[in-house]
Amino acid sequence: MTLMEDAKLGIITPAMEAVAKAEGIDADTVRSCVAKGLIAIPRNIRRETLPIGIGKYMSTKINANIGTSRDCIDIDAEVEKAKAAEAFGAHAVMDLSTGGDLNEIRTRILKAVNIPVGTVPIYQAAASRKIVVEMTSDDMFNAVRKHAEQGVDFVTVHAGVNLNSLERLRQSDRIMNVVSRGGSFTIAWMLHNGEDNPFYAEFDYLLEIAKEYDMTLSLGDGMRPGCIADASDRPKFMEFITLGELVKRSRAANVQTFVEGPGHVPLNEIELSVRGMKELCDGAPLYLLGPLVTDIAPGFDHITGAIGGAVAGMHGTDFLCMVTPSEHLALPSLEDIKEGLLVTKLAAHTIDLIKEGPRGRAWKQDTAMAYARRDLDWEKQFELAIDGNRARKIRDARKTESDACSMCGELCAVKIVKEAFGEKKKEE
Ligand SMILES: C[C@H]1O[C@@H](n2cnc3c(N)ncnc32)[C@H](O)[C@@H]1O
Ligand SMILES: Cc1ncc(COP(=O)(O)O)c(N)n1
Numbered sequence: 001m002t003l004m005e006d007a008k009l010g011i012i013t014p015a016m017e018a019v020a021k022a023e024g025i026d027a028d029t030v031r032s033c034v035a036k037g038l039i040a041i042p043r044n045i046r047r048e049t050l051p052i053g054i055g056k057y058m059s060t061k062i063n064a065n066i067g068t069s070r071d072c073i074d075i076d077a078e079v080e081k082a083k084a085a086e087a088f089g090a091h092a093v094m095d096l097s098t099g100g101d102l103n104e105i106r107t108r109i110l111k112a113v114n115i116p117v118g119t120v121p122i123y124q125a126a127a128s129r130k131i132v133v134e135m136t137s138d139d140m141f142n143a144v145r146k147h148a149e150q151g152v153d154f155v156t157v158h159a160g161v162n163l164n165s166l167e168r169l170r171q172s173d174r175i176m177n178v179v180s181r182g183g184s185f186t187i188a189w190m191l192h193n194g195e196d197n198p199f200y201a202e203f204d205y206l207l208e209i210a211k212e213y214d215m216t217l218s219l220g221d222g223m224r225p226g227c228i229a230d231a232s233d234r235p236k237f238m239e240f241i242t243l244g245e246l247v248k249r250s251r252a253a254n255v256q257t258f259v260e261g262p263g264h265v266p267l268n269e270i271e272l273s274v275r276g277m278k279e280l281c282d283g284a285p286l287y288l289l290g291p292l293v294t295d296i297a298p299g300f301d302h303i304t305g306a307i308g309g310a311v312a313g314m315h316g317t318d319f320l321c322m323v324t325p326s327e328h329l330a331l332p333s334l335e336d337i338k339e340g341l342l343v344t345k346l347a348a349h350t351i352d353l354i355k356e357g358p359r360g361r362a363w364k365q366d367t368a369m370a371y372a373r374r375d376l377d378w379e380k381q382f383e384l385a386i387d388g389n390r391a392r393k394i395r396d397a398r399k400t401e402s403d404a405c406s407m408c409g410e411l412c413a414v415k416i417v418k419e420a421f422g423e424k425k426k427e428e
C-alpha cells in the first residue's frame with residue numbers, strides 16, 4: 001500500500017507521526033492532508049528515508065541540487081556535496097548528474113544521506129543514446145523504473161510538456177524558448193519523432209511504476225520561462241493546466257505528487273504564478289526554482305532566487321530549490337552549494353516567520369535574537385545567527401573597547417537608551 005492509500009483508509013503511519021511531531025501539529029491533520037494530496041512525504045519503499053513533510057501546514061522546505069556534468073565528473077566531490085547539503089540543513093537533495101557512471105553516482109548518493117533523494121530519469125534515458133532525440137519511450141520508462149528500484153524517493157518528470165505545449169511555444173514570441181533541460185529533451189524529441197511525449201501519452205504507466213515503489217512524482221516545469229521577458233505567457237500557463245490534470249490523475253492512483261514552478265519571473269508576477277498554480281493544481285505542494293527576479297545578476301543568482309523565493313513563499317510556495325552563485329555560469333563548487341543553501345534557508349525562514357506567526361519556531365528564534373541584541377550578548381547572537389562563524393568573523397575583524405560593536409562604539413543606541421531608562425522600563 002502507498003502512503004496515500006493508508007491515509008485515505010484513515011491509517012496514521014509512523015512517517016505521518018514523525019512529520020506531525022517535527023512540525024508540532026496533530027497526526028490526523030497530516031494524514032488527512034496526505035490523503036488529499038496537500039502534503040507529500042516523499043519516501044520510496046526501498047529506502048529508510050527520513051520522513052519530511054512538504055505542503056500545507058508544513059514549515060518551508062529546501063532542496064539542494066548536486067551532480068556531475070559531462071565536463072565535471074568527480075563522484076567523490078558530488079557525494080561530499082550531498083553530505084554537506086544535509087549537514088547544512090537541506091531537507092532533500094536532487095542528483096542531477098549527467099556525466100560518468102550515473103548508476104554508481106546515484107547509488108552512492110542514496111547511501112550518503114538520510115534525507116529524501118530526487119532525480120530526473122530522463123537525463124539517464126538521454127545519456128543512453130548518442131543523440132538525445134534517439135532515446136526511445138522504453139529508455140524513458142526503464143530509467144524511471146531503474147531509479148525507483150534503487151530507492152529514489154521522488155522523480156522529476158516533465159509530463160506536462162506535450163504537443164499542445166509545442167504548438168503554444170511555436171505561437172509564442174519567447175526569447176529563450178525552453179531552458180528546462182528535461183523540457184528541452186522532450187521538445188526536441190517530439191519535434192524529431194513527430195509523436196507526443198511518452199510521459200504524457202502513457203502517464204498511467206508512469207503512475208503504475210511510481211505506485212509500485214511509492215515513489216513521489218515531481219511534475220516538472222519544462223516550459224518555465226528562462227528570462228523576465230518570457231514570464232507569465234501562454235506556454236507556461238498551458239503547462240499549469242496540464243499539470244493540474246496530472247495531479248488529479250496521480251491522486252486517483254494514490255501516487256503522491258508535487259508541482260515544479262518557474263523560472264525567471266518579475267517580482268509583481270510571482271503572486272499570479274503561485275496562486276495560479278495552486279488553483280489549477282488543486283492545492284498540490286509547490287516546488288520552486290527561484291523564481292529569479294532579474295536576468296542581469298550572474299554570480300548573484302542565489303540572491304535573485306532568494307528574493308523571488310521569499311515572495312513566492314508569501315503566496316504559498318512550500319518547497320524551495322536552492323540556486324547557487326554559479327547559476328548560468330558553471331557547475332557549482334562545494335562552496336557555491338553552501339552559499340546557495342544558506343541564502344535559500346534564509347528565504348525559507350522569512351517565509352516561516354509570516355506563515356507560522358508569533359507561535360512558530362522561526363518567530364521564536366527572531367525574538368530570542370532581539371533579546372540577545374538588546375542585552376549585547378554576543379555569544380548568544382552568534383549561537384542564534386544563521387551563520388554564527390561568519391557573524392563572529394566580521395565582528396572580530398574590527399575591535400572595539402566597548403561592549404557594543406565598532407559601528408557606534410560607546411554611542412551605541414541600545415546601550416544609551418537602556419541606561420537612560422534605568423529601572424523605569426520594566427524588562428521582558
Ligand atoms: C534546474 C536547475 O538545476 C540546477 N542544476 C542542473 N544540473 C545541476 C548539477 N549537476 N549540479 C547542481 N545543480 C544543477 C541548475 O541550477 C538548474 O537551474
Ligand atoms: C525545482 C526544480 N528542480 C529541478 C528541476 C529539473 O531541472 P530541468 O527542468 O532543467 O530538467 C526542475 N525542473 N525544477
Ligand code: SF4
Nearest residue numbers: 179181327328329330
Ligand atoms: S546553465 Fe549553462 S549549460 Fe545549462 S542551459 Fe544554461 S547556459 Fe546552457
Ligand SMILES: [Zn+2]
Nearest residue numbers: 179226264328
Ligand atoms: Zn535561468
